[in-house]
Structure formats: C-alpha cells, structure tokens
Amino acid sequence: MNYAVKDHRVKRGTSAVDFTATPNKGGTITPEAIVLHDTAGRLDHASSVSWLCNPAAKASAHFVVGRAGEVVQLAPTNVSTWHAGASSFNGRSNVNGFSIGIEIVNPGIMQGAPGNGARAWFGQVFPTAEHGIEHRATPQHGAGLWMPYTEVQIETVAALCLALREAYPSIAALTTHWAISPGRKVDTNPLFPLDHVRARVMGRQDVPSHGDDTDAVTTVGVNLRRWPSLGDNVIEVLPTGKRVRIVRSGVFTNGDETARWFLAATGDNEGWVHGTYLDLD
Ligand SMILES: [Zn+2]
16 A cells, blocks of 8 residues: 655556545645544545535545545645644644644544444444444543454555655644643544654654764665655665765654665764665774
8 A cells, every 4th residue: 555645636656546626725834744634524535525525514624434445636746724722732733734634534432322233423323343432531532442453454544644744744743632732632642652653753762772972884885865755756876885974763664565774974974864775883
C-alpha cells in the first residue's frame, strides 16, 4: 500500500484517490502537523464524506479513511480545512492554519445499551462482541465504550501520513484532536495505537546509544537524503569512506522495510543515511 502526493493530491499507486471537493475550506497553508480525528459517525465512509462536504456542517478535513481502508480526499493538502476548531498546538492557536486533518471512520464514544450493545451518540446500537467494543477510561477521554479501528484502517492512516511527511518536509508532528482541544474533544479514541503509528511515521527520535557526537563512515557510495525514505529526496551522494557526524537516529518503515536510519552531518549538509551503509565508531 503505497501512497504519494503530487500537486497536493494523494495518489495510490499511479491513480489519484477518490476526490470529493468540500466547500468548507480556507486559504493556502504550509502543513506543519497532521491531526488525526474520528468521524464520530456511521460506519460507511460515504455518509461522513457527504456531511463534511455539506456547507451546513461548517466542518471538513482533508481526508476520510474508511473501515476497509478507503481513502477520500476532500481538499488539496495545501489549503486549510475546518477540522480542528478551537485548538492549540505547542502554544499556537488555530491549528487549522498549519495542519492536515485526517478523519478516521469510527462511531466515537458510546454508552452501554440493553442486550450487550453500545449506543453511539447518533442512536445506532452496535453489538459489542461483533465489533470487539471495549470499555476504557482515560483522563483525556473519560469513560466509555469504544470500537477498535480495523487493521487496514490503521495501516492506511500510517501509509497516508508517511506520504504526506515525504511530500511536506515542514511536517514535524503527528497529533490528535484530543491533544490539541483537550477537554473539548476525545478523538481519536483510546484504542487507537497512536504511539505505534507515530513511531512509524515520525521515527523514534532516539539519540544514538553510543553517546553524542558519534562519528560514522560510509561503507559504500550512499545517498544523503532529506527524509528517511527511499523517495525522490536525495541531497547528495556521499563517497565511500566519507566521515560524518551522527546527529540522531530513528527506526522508520518504508513500504515493507523497517530499518534504522541516521541523521548525519557532513559539514556541508545534514541528511538521512540508511543504517546499512554506515560503519559507526
Ligand atoms: Zn476531531
């Protein structure tokens, strides 16, 4: 499942994903964060797409990701959509002005219903066993019944975020609505594997275990890349035996491959090198 972004539209393989234009959008943005949401709606993604394209909703997002991994784009990724509302991220308000919003189809918080059911805010009752619904209580979410996301949905969200980060080097964070609108919003739900997805998308930003100012030497001619992925992002080709200083490392997944990458400073440039091609001191 490989996604890419071209001209602010997302493609899967060679063809663009479904695009349904929302009128609920604003001006041009430089994306610096991705905000994950739940649709808090019915399980078919079309009903959420329809609502987020309705002027009466006064809400929107850039993407809706369905339970079977469907992706629908609602606006180009360089214009603002209305997904965050009153919000703050790292002390900056109006998160819509610098973020991409992804709505994940999920009914949101539910309450117990007679006969082992869970009732969503819109009245629909889901059998708990059939949907694997679980009770959770967290300080951020409060107590409720929550429906797990599907595997393909989580995979799709991660792959989409990776493509966005690749396309926009300005993206430096993956966050959730509950984190930027605390006390007001509870999406994504407590069953979303946020740490896992964040590690895959942003890398685990651990410092080298060898300590600061570790040096390394390239073992072959190798690309120095703007991002830890094999996309079209080469800054320069380092010759064999090039000595670099390691700034930090991270574990990143690209397609089927998970590997450790190193952020390396050459003196002239700083970029990422695949760990296979470095000999660490
Ligand atoms: Zn939300």
